[in-house]
Amino acid sequence: MNFQHTEDRRMLADTLNRFISEQYGFETRDRIARSAEGFSAELWNRFAELGMIGALFGETQGGFGGGGFDIAVVFESLGRGLVVEPFLDTLIVGQAIARSGNEMQKATLAGLIDGSRLVALAHGEPDSHYELARVTTRAARSGDAWRLNGAKAVVQQGESAGSYLVSARTHGADDAEDGITLFLVPRDAAGVNARGYRKIDGGRAAEVTFDDVALDDDCLLGAAGDGFATLEYGIGCGVLALCSEAVGAMDVAKDATLEYLRTRLQFGVPIGSFQALQHRMADLLLEIEQARSAVINAAAALEGERKVRERALSAAKYSIGRIGARVAEECIQLHGGIGMTWELPLAHYAKRLVMIDHQLGDEDHHLERYVSLGRG
Structure with a gap:
């Protein structure tokens, strides 16, 4: 490669x-x-x-x-x-x-x-626990229209989006892959309500509810009941994106920490000259390179066969979750008390690294998914 x-x-x-x-x-x-x-x-x-x-x-x-x-x-x-x-x-x-x-x-x-249109993904639900196929929002035929009812959680930029890509169940059990249908729903459609809030790592999200929203067939994305594969691929691209974003954030946190170790003096010498801190930083650099390798592997597998792709993506997301948390913790500890201050950019990078783990499935979820995809 x-x-x-x-x-x-x-x-x-x-x-x-x-x-x-x-x-x-x-x-x-x-x-x-x-x-x-x-x-x-x-x-x-x-x-x-x-x-x-x-x-x-x-x-x-x-x-x-x-x-x-x-x-x-x-x-x-x-x-x-x-x-x-x-x-x-x-x-x-x-x-x-x-x-x-x-x-x-x-x-x-x-x-x-061209940036003129914003569409937000409305898929996650309050009790879905990262399970991609767990969809309880329902859409049912009523005459010539579909009627959409349900609630979606943590919809990024849900207040500003002009429309939503919504996953809804048109048949089957709540956790079945078959029966998931995708709809493009206008933000201003009757029965759509968004309650926005600030996110802890910056930006805004919203809780979005759909109360008997009427939709015609033009709002369908793909065939009714066959949306899971499309959803899985799109979110797979999102997993790769988050993992890559984390690598960029880790690099900045690493560079800031190295600079601090070179300039912070104790007993008249830079603290980076202390062997114990050198060992901790060396271990951290190795971890970051391992994360980078996992992202490279996932990027290379994105257009491959489905199981290979999904295993590579889950492996990368697991690695990013584990390593991102360690980078956040170590970089703050190596900075000492100043690492926790709001004014220091490092604290925001650490916070973002921790939050990336919780987007589109945390490390525990993806470890379990990686194992399950290897069976059979």
Whole structure:
């Protein structure tokens, strides 16, 4: 396997890292993360102009990337800047539309890529416990329309999105893969309600309820009852994205800690000269490289056979969850008390690393999933 990015991807990474370092400094990011909207529409449009969204999609979809390593390059850069704009849901929803949408729905991908259209993923439920097939939101036929009822939890940018990609059960048991149907639901449809709140690691999310929402067949994404495979692939892209984002955040936390060890003096010498701290930092560097390797493996498997892909993604997410928590803890401890202060960017990177573990399945969930996918 060639572990070197292509020249185009290296140029993309250089451009994104430079833009984020110059235009998305920590103070700017902190202001945006605390804002009433939870993201910057102006910077979202600028990211789109730079091609950061287009890199997440293939040429047939209107983009210029779309492969596993393209996703990894973009999200690693986003992780370095703790970017809060809605890249993750745009990726998941866009990949789902590209995979199963009709011609009219695929035409809307242009709006996602140019940043003019926001669609949020509304899949997780209060009692789903990360299980992808556990969907209790229901949609039933009533005359010429579907009637949608249920509740979705932690919908990213649920207040700002113009529509939602909603998973609903049209038949089968609550945890069956068969019977899951995907709908594109307008935010302003009668019966849709969103209650927004700030997230602990920046940005905003919402609890969204659907009370007898009437939908026609044009809102269906793919065939009724056959949405699981599309959902699994889209969320798989999201898992790769989160893992790549975590690697970017780990690199920044590592660099900040190394700099602190070189400059913080105790007994007249840098504390980085103490052998015990050198050993701890060396162990941490090895762990981060292991996380990077897991992400490379997942990116390479993204377009492969389903079981190979899903095992690689779960292996990466498990590794990121375990290593991310360790990086957060060690970097804060090596900084001492100052590592916990809100004013120090490191505390925010540590918080984001911990929260990434809880998005799209934590390390315990993905370890169990990895084992189960290896059976049979």
